Amino acid sequence: xxxxxxxxxxxxxxxxxxxxxxxxxxxxxxxxxxxxxxxxxxxxxxxxxxxxxxxxxxxxxxxxxxxxxxxxxxxxxxxxxxxxxxxxxxxxxxxxxxxxxxxxxxxxxxxxxxxxxxxxxxxxxxxxxxxxxxxxxxxxxxxxxxxxxxxxxxxxxxxxxxxxxxxxxxxxxxxxxxxxxxxxxxxxxxxxxxxxxxxxxxxxxxxxxxxxxxxxxxxxxxxxxxxxxxxxxxxxxxxxxxxxxxxxxxxxxxxxxxxxxxxxxxxxxxxxxxxxxxxxxxxxxxxxxxxxxxxxxxxxxxxxxxxxxxxxxxxxxxxxxxxxxxxxxxxxxxxxxxxxxxxxxxxxxxxxxxxxxxxxxxxxxxxxxxxxxxxxxxxxxxxxxxxxxxxxxxxxxxxxxxxxxxxxxxxxxxxxxxxxxxxxxxxxxxxxxxxxxxxxxxxxxxxxxxxxxxxxxxxxxxxxxxxxxxxxxxxxxxxxxxxxxxxxxxxxxxxxxxxxxxxxxxxxxxxxxxxx
Amino acid sequence: xxxxxxxxxxxxxxxxxxxxxxxxxxxxxxxxxxxxxxxxxxxxxxxxxxxxxxxxxxxxxxxxxxxxxxxxxxxxxxxxxxxxxxxxxxxxxxxxxxxxxxxxxxxxxxxxxxxxxxxxxxxxxxxxxxxxxxxxxxxxxxxxxxxxxxxxxxxxxxxxxxxxxxxxxxxxxxxxxxxxxxxxxxxxxxxxxxxxxxxxxxxxxxxxxxxxxxxxxxxxxxxxxxxxxxxxxxxxxxxxxxxxxxxxxxxxxxxxxxxxxxxxxxxxxxxxxxxxxxxxxxxxxxxxxxxxxxxxxxxxxxxxxxxxxxxxxxxxxxxxxxxxxxxxxxxxxxxxxxxxxxxxxxxxxxxxxxxxxxxxxxxxxxxxxxxxxxxxxxxxxxxxxxxxxxxxxxxxxxxxxxxxxxxxxxxxxxxxxxxxxxxxxxxxxxxxxxxxxxxxxxx
Ligand SMILES: [Zn+2]
Numbered sequence: 001x002x003x004x005x006x007x008x009x010x011x012x013x014x015x016x017x018x019x020x021x022x023x024x025x026x027x028x029x030x031x032x033x034x035x036x037x038x039x040x041x042x043x044x045x046x047x048x049x050x051x052x053x054x055x056x057x058x059x060x061x062x063x064x065x066x067x068x069x070x071x072x073x074x075x076x077x078x079x080x081x082x083x084x085x086x087x088x089x090x091x092x093x094x095x096x097x098x099x100x101x102x103x104x105x106x107x108x109x110x111x112x113x114x115x116x117x118x119x120x121x122x123x124x125x126x127x128x129x130x131x132x133x134x135x136x137x138x139x140x141x142x143x144x145x146x147x148x149x150x151x152x153x154x155x156x157x158x159x160x161x162x163x164x165x166x167x168x169x170x171x172x173x174x175x176x177x178x179x180x181x182x183x184x185x186x187x188x189x190x191x192x193x194x195x196x197x198x199x200x201x202x203x204x205x206x207x208x209x210x211x212x213x214x215x216x217x218x219x220x221x222x223x224x225x226x227x228x229x230x231x232x233x234x235x236x237x238x239x240x241x242x243x244x245x246x247x248x249x250x251x252x253x254x255x256x257x258x259x260x261x262x263x264x265x266x267x268x269x270x271x272x273x274x275x276x277x278x279x280x281x282x283x284x285x286x287x288x289x290x291x292x293x294x295x296x297x298x299x300x301x302x303x304x305x306x307x308x309x310x311x312x313x314x315x316x317x318x319x320x321x322x323x324x325x326x327x328x329x330x331x332x333x334x335x336x337x338x339x340x341x342x343x344x345x346x347x348x349x350x351x352x353x354x355x356x357x358x359x360x361x362x363x364x365x366x367x368x369x370x371x372x373x374x375x376x377x378x379x380x381x382x383x384x385x386x387x388x389x390x391x392x393x394x395x396x397x398x399x400x401x402x403x404x405x406x407x408x409x410x411x412x413x414x415x416x417x418x419x420x421x422x423x424x425x426x427x428x429x430x431x432x433x434x435x436x437x438x439x440x441x442x443x444x445x446x447x448x449x450x451x452x453x454x455x456x457x458x459x460x461x462x463x464x465x466x467x468x469x470x471x472x473x474x475x476x477x478x479x480x481x482x483x484x485x486x487x488x489x490x491x492x493x494x495x496x497x498x499x500x501x502x503x504x505x506x507x508x509x510x511x512x513x514x515x516x
Numbered sequence: 517x518x519x520x521x522x523x524x525x526x527x528x529x530x531x532x533x534x535x536x537x538x539x540x541x542x543x544x545x546x547x548x549x550x551x552x553x554x555x556x557x558x559x560x561x562x563x564x565x566x567x568x569x570x571x572x573x574x575x576x577x578x579x580x581x582x583x584x585x586x587x588x589x590x591x592x593x594x595x596x597x598x599x600x601x602x603x604x605x606x607x608x609x610x611x612x613x614x615x616x617x618x619x620x621x622x623x624x625x626x627x628x629x630x631x632x633x634x635x636x637x638x639x640x641x642x643x644x645x646x647x648x649x650x651x652x653x654x655x656x657x658x659x660x661x662x663x664x665x666x667x668x669x670x671x672x673x674x675x676x677x678x679x680x681x682x683x684x685x686x687x688x689x690x691x692x693x694x695x696x697x698x699x700x701x702x703x704x705x706x707x708x709x710x711x712x713x714x715x716x717x718x719x720x721x722x723x724x725x726x727x728x729x730x731x732x733x734x735x736x737x738x739x740x741x742x743x744x745x746x747x748x749x750x751x752x753x754x755x756x757x758x759x760x761x762x763x764x765x766x767x768x769x770x771x772x773x774x775x776x777x778x779x780x781x782x783x784x785x786x787x788x789x790x791x792x793x794x795x796x797x798x799x800x801x802x803x804x805x806x807x808x809x810x811x812x813x814x815x816x817x818x819x820x821x822x823x824x825x826x827x828x829x830x831x832x833x834x835x836x837x838x839x840x841x842x843x844x845x846x847x848x849x850x851x852x853x854x855x856x857x858x859x860x861x862x863x864x865x866x867x868x869x870x871x872x873x874x875x876x877x878x879x880x881x882x883x884x885x886x887x888x889x890x891x892x893x894x895x896x897x898x899x900x901x902x903x904x905x906x907x908x909x910x911x912x913x914x915x916x917x918x919x920x921x922x923x924x925x926x927x928x929x930x931x932x933x934x935x936x937x938x939x940x941x942x943x944x945x946x947x948x949x950x951x952x953x954x955x956x957x958x959x
Binding site: 010076096317321458466478480482485 | 576735792814834838
């Protein structure tokens with residue numbers, strides 16, 4: 001008998017364990033566009049072709065140089081002088097026959113100017129080392145198309161990446177420290193019944209032991225729950241005193257006192273989402289996320305009496321099998337019941353909005369309910385605004401006063417863009433000293449534009465001129481890995497992407513996030 | 517024979533770093549064309565592991581001007597490697613990882629000379645490891661990490677004053693990943709904290725109590741462990757040991773675990789879970805490997821060229837929620853089993869009731885030791901005596917009876933020194949027993 005899984009499922013096994021079959025399927029249906037196949041660009045695509053995106057398209061009209069061959073793994077000596085998009089596509093395609101690769105030997109500015117609809121074909125567009133002028137045009141275009149854009153650059157030991165997207169809603173954020181929502185404070189009926197039926201003993205799940213002791217505790221404390229450290233110690237002592245022998249389940253109950261309270265109430269992030277206008281004012285254009293969020297809000301205000309739907313999963317507990325399984329079933333049944341209320345509300349909403357009632361499935365609603373405590377919404381800003389309006393001068397200005405900050409790198413890298421536009425070459429490509437003065441004057445003008453009065457450290461400008469436009473492979477590989485993963489997040493709609501700019505300093509191995 | 521640095525422009529980018537000075541350079545750095553020549557012709561790097569990290573590392577070194585690279589890996593290529601181990605293709609399944617990776621790099625990068633070693637790291641001795649300027653490990657096994665760590669420590673020679681001779685120190689850069697998390701560290705054996713100094717960073721594997729598996733299963737994992745630990749030996753369906761890579765074995769375990777799960781009304785058992793539990797699969801994705809390998813290779817480049825200060829000494833990476841990095845200076849453990857010369861003392865409260873097996877269990881389960889299958893010898897009345905050794909069958913049979921004897925019955929006395937050999941270290945370690953009537957540490 002052979003393995004019941006498909007060949008694909010075996011090949012992608014190690015990553016499907018992370019984002020599931022549904023994440024994999026979204027990935028396999030994605031189309032990614034790369035502008036400029038330098039080392040950074042191909043390292044990003046490598047991280048996307050391997051896990052199996054649907055297809056990629058490289059736009060690059062440059063010819064392969066010797067420097068390219070020395071920094072870009074997806075070229076060979078024989079590629080010299082040929083079109084860079086074509087050569088890289090060939091070697092990237094070899095990585096995974098499931099992925100379609102295409103190359104376009106054309107200046108991206110022409111496509112932006114004459115065939116802008118072309119970009120509508122893509123799930124995400126990634127632009128490497130694009131000139132400021134082209135980037136601003138592309139940013140405006142993709143903002144209007146509502147297609148995510150990642151702009152990035154690798155220079156010497158420095159790097160920067162910026163994500164642009166209008167709105168990004170995530171149901172499965174996969175937080176590291178998921179808290180079990182057990183409702184010990186606000187027990188539901190089936191749970192009460194279950195706990196009351198059971199006698200103490202060595203085979204009882206700790207949840208029951210803890211629950212019963214909480215009831216005891218409330219009796220002697222005017223109906224209040226233990227809140228302070230001291231009160232929790234008191235509860236622990238109560239549990240300890242009912243132990244008759246070395247009982248693992250009682251020990252587990254004692255250990256769980258600190259971590260078992262506080263689930264089920266929507267925190268400030270969730271409240272913020274539920275009060276968002278997209279949630280409160282639905283329209284025909286509202287996405288599934290917001291329709292479900294609206295239904296969630298209605299549930300919390302009505303049937304849930306202030307609580308989120310129960311997720312329904314409980315931790316493992318030392319106990320007799322049947323007692324544990326029955327308890328698990330009690331929680332699961334309640335979770336299904338809550339999700340069902342929300343699903344019915346979702347269907348009402350769909351009808352009110354004149355949308356097809358099967359546009360949101362019961363499965364989707366159950367997942368949404370299970371993850372309700374961890375939903376995330378990110379709203380982005382336009383790169384064109386950052387570049388043309390200098391809309392974040394307060395952030396830049398305050399960060400520049402902090403020595404630990406990498407904001408100086410941001411200013412230096414932006415000045416480098418300006419330098420390239422003005423002088424048509426990289427700072428330090430030929431001569432370091434003269435260019436240091438030139439790039440510094442670019443920086444002063446930038447700060448002036450932003451209305452910032454700050455003293456800039458010469459060192460960063462000197463270092464950037466030392467690089468003379470060099471792209472260092474390991475720095476591009478680092479950024480490539482990070483950016484590939486951000487694209488995967490955007491496409492699978494799982495995990496939270498960085499919001500919205502990362503700056504990397506490979507000299508000190510620091511990576512910092514800023515929001516512009 | 518020195519190869520002349522080619523006059524072409526291929527390494528122009530690297531030369532900007534190596535032939536120009538800069539404000540952030542390491543103090544002693546002197547830019548010159550000789551550094552690239554050193555990378556190209558002299559510097560020898562060893563990459564341990566040609567898996568997810570190893571493939572990335574080989575590519576990174578080849579692109580950073582290193583030409584003399586060795587790679588060692590005993591594994592062969594499997595289908596599930598192809599989502600990240602990008603030097604391998606479907607046609608390579610079943611071939612040696614080290615050999616296939618080396619062949620690929622040598623073909624892609626003109627002038628690069630990767631030498632493969634299709635074997636275990638334990639197959640080589642000091643003379644092999646001594647030839648490298650830097651060693652980089654991308655391993656998934658803690659035992660192998662500890663072994664190479666011990667090996668590099670034993671390469672260090674000391675002068676008459678007891679100070680390590682810096683020229684005998686081979687730096688080790690170690691990377692590790694799990695899902696979207698990873699870490700990288702720089703180790704200068706005997707000078708900076710080693711793998712064993714920070715053993716607490718590697719928590720022991722999850723294990724389920726036998727009584728849960730046998731009597732009160734609650735999770736699908738318990739049902740799988742039941743088939744693995746109890747049913748397999750009882751039914752012996754294929755007259756051989758359980759092999760997590762054999763689809764027939766997997767199907768048997770899946771079927772029987774499903775039966776058991778049904779019997780106890782346990783839900784959530786899947787084929788993928790069965791595989792995961794049996795093979796202890798760690799999720800892995802290309803992007804995290806790329807990031808960690810890039811950090812490791814950048815640090816090797818810094819060490820080999822002195823262009824910048826290298827990482828001191830540990831960093832973690834996580835990109836589940838945005839991108840998070842954190843670096844810190846781990847500290848040397850003055851009582852480290854591997855890199856300190858201090859003899860560890862084990863306090864024993866009751867030597868007449870503690871058996872040799874108890875002592876061995878302690879050495880395996882205590883987080884500070886985490887040994888795997890220690891062999892114990894000592895000196896009694898001036899003679900060497902093997903107390904227990906499991907690695908050689910005939911000796912195991914001879915010494916098995918000692919396991920149930922108490923330390924007293926074995927004539928071990930207060931202050932007794934035991935020499936311990938274990939797979940976690942190529943060298944033996946010495947511990948001293950301290951019999952105490954007080955309630956100090958254990959037993
Ligand atoms: Zn140590």
